[in-house]
Amino acid sequence: MAGGTALLLVAAFWSLIWPYLAAAAALGLVGGAGWWLWRTDRLVRTRDRAWRTAEALDAGRRTLAEVDAMSGTEFEELVADLCRRDGCTEVRRVGGSHDNGADVVGRLPDGRSMVVQCKRYAPTRTIASRELRDLLGAQVHFRAQVAIFVATTRFSRPSETFAAQHGILAVHRDHFGLWNNGTPLHSLTPLNGRGQGDTAHRARWRDTYGK
Incomplete structure (x- = not known):
């Protein structure tokens, strides 16, 4: 009886009720679409973070x-990945012919x-020190506050001195090995190119890599 009365009332006042019902249905659709977009965005962001974390961990697994x-x-891509691993932002590779x-x-x-x-x-x-001079030019061109030179070999004595004089962070092979294995970049800043050893160390270097 109550159900029948309700149907009669709905039928009698349908012209007044249907705009509200249509608005409620539209709101429901919009809300559902919004929830789906929010959920999709969360999933994409989670997967992206997982991918970046995996990439950052992988950056330190190369010998x-x-x-x-x-x-x-x-x-260059490896160096960029190591920078990202250590919390650097807006990192991008710009190396090329120009x-x-x-x-x-x-x-x-x-x-x-x-x-x-x-x-x-x-x-x-x-x-050689002339290569560090090129980096100073790049620092001026890009208006960068910090210049970093990363190498898989050693710096000459003049280039090591040049780096210290001009505030360039010089990362030679031994320090790059530490960085690559997980030492944060900021921990290398106080060393700034030092640690290449004395004459005996350089002789052992030549014996090791010169063959």
Whole structure:
């Protein structure tokens, strides 16, 4: 009886009721679509974070022998991944034929802008000071606050001195090995190119890599 009365009332006042029913249905559809978009966005973001975490962890799993076998572009991508792993933001590879002396740019975790030059040289080669001068030009071009030179070999004495004089963070092979194995980039800043050893150490270096 009550159900029949309700139906009669709905029929009698349908012209007044149906706009509200239509609005409620539309709101339900919009709400459902919004929830689906929100859920999809969360899933995508979660998968993206997982992918980036996996990539960052993988960045420190390469041996120096594997790094030596990389192309220049692959090495630049590795350096960019290591920067991201350590909390750097806006990191992108810019190396190429018209790179203005830079290979990677971005921001350090403290917000300072950085420019990075990457040299995947054979261990028998030495970084000359003129290559660090090119990095200074890139620092000016990109208006970067910090300049970093990452190499798979050692720096010459003049280039090591030049880096210290001009505030360039010089990451030589030994320090790159530490960075690649998980040491944060900021921990290398106080060392700034030091640790390449004395004459005896350099002789052992030549004996190891010079063959």
